[in-house]
Amino acid sequence: MKKSVKLLLIAATAATALSACSKAPAKASEGSKEGSAYTIGIGQFAEHGSLDNCREGFLEGLKEEGIEENKNLTILYENAQADGGTASQIVNNFLSKKADLICAIATPMAQAAYSGAKKSEVPVIYTAVTDPVAAALAKEDGTSVGEVTGTSDKLPVEKQLEMIRKILPDAKTIGILYSTSEVNSEAAIAEYKAAAADYGFEIVEGPVSAPADIPLATDSLLQKVDCLNNLTDNTVVSSLPLILDKAAKKNIPVFGSEVEQVKIGCLAAMGLDYVDLGKQTGKMAAKVLKGEAKASEMNFEVIKEAAFYGNAKAAENLGITLPAELTDSAAEMFKEIKQ
Structure with a gap:
């Protein structure tokens, strides 16, 4: 009887050892390049240069904080192609895949992400949100409304x-x-309408409800104005060419609102560097992932410095000479129009 018990104990010990061995490779892989400590869902609302730059900068910011794809980070990336319904589906997909954090690029994506993730308490870090307060993502004092925070690409309206x-001393109307x-x-x-009169301008609006409206709205607006001024509107930027x-x-x-718009043919912009904006966002996300702060404890941040970007080829095509006081201090001047 004692011998049988002894044999059973030996068998149980061997089974435990085998079980531990079978689990060991999975545990080891978590710290290897193949495994990952964090999973982030990146939802981008539309396909255009400034938002792509935000995504690139976001990953750079994380990397500078020691969180890097294929080492300790898995990225889930999806683009909503400027569709609000798709944005909501993307968020649900990230949640089903147990993302530790959602990075939402552009205002509609940020709104969808916070709305979808609110009950799960998965933190949302946004970027390229012009007015977080108007988007109901922050309170008037800049504090968060929940587990959501990020960076604003608020336009430097007066500088623009x-x-x-x-550049256009005789212009009266801006569309x-x-x-x-x-x-x-x-x-x-x-904000443009409130400030325009101080610079001798009248703002003429061209509202659209869908991309299909843009051709006719553009034709109509061009009959009424001396120039057009582009925002960071995702629907409109997608049709900028x-x-x-x-x-x-x-x-x-x-006129554009950031560097990528100037690259493809806008005359000039007093704009932000969206890679830097994304990088700032990545550093905020790293704090949340590392447990150094909760998203709800962090005010949204704004890049305040704007720089001049000009396109010499666009100016030549229009027969316009860009003032030296602008070009001499330009962050970048482009000699061709990117196709």
């Missing part, structure tokens, strides 16, 4: 108007196309 006046479904654009329009082509045929300048 000042730049346009220097702005914008999507009525994007609160970021409505907030920017309100079309807008630039129509404006060029009427020899009407189009």
Whole structure:
């Protein structure tokens, strides 16, 4: 009887050892390049240069904080192609895959992410959100409404108007196309309208409800204005090549709001560096992932410095000379239009 018990104990000990051995490789892989300590879902609302730059900068910011893809980070990336319903589906997919954090790029994506993740308490870190307060992602004092925070790409409206006046001293009307479904654009329009008179301008609005509205809205607006000024409106930016082509045929300048828009043919912009914006966002996300702070404990952040970007080829095509006081201090001047 004693011998049987002894044999059973030996067998049980061997089984435990085998079980431990079978689990060992999985545990080891968590610290290896193949495994990952964190999973982040990156949801991008639309496909265009400035948002792509945000994503690139976000990953750079994480890497600088020791969180790097293929080492200790798994990235789930999806693009909503400027569709609100798709944005919500993307968030649900990230939650089903147990993402530790969601990075939401652009205002509609951030709103969908916070709404979808609120009950799960998965933190949302956003970037390229023009007005977090208007988007109901932050309170008036900048504090968070929940487990959500990030960075704002608030436009330097007065600096932009000042730049346009220097380049077009005789201009009176500025046309702005914008999507009525994007609160970021409505907030920017309100700010432009409030400041325009101080620089001798009148703002003429061109509201659209869908990308299909843009061709006719552009044609209508071009008949009423001396120039167009582009926002960071995701719906409109996606159709910017079309807008630039129509404006060029009427020899009407189009001003951008950031570097990528100037690269593809906007005359100039007092804009932000969206890679830097994304990098700042990545560092905020790293703090949350490492447990150094909760998203709800961090105010949203703003990049305050804007720089001049100009396109010499666009200026030549329009017969415009960009003032030396702008070009001499430019962050970057482009000699060709990127196709």
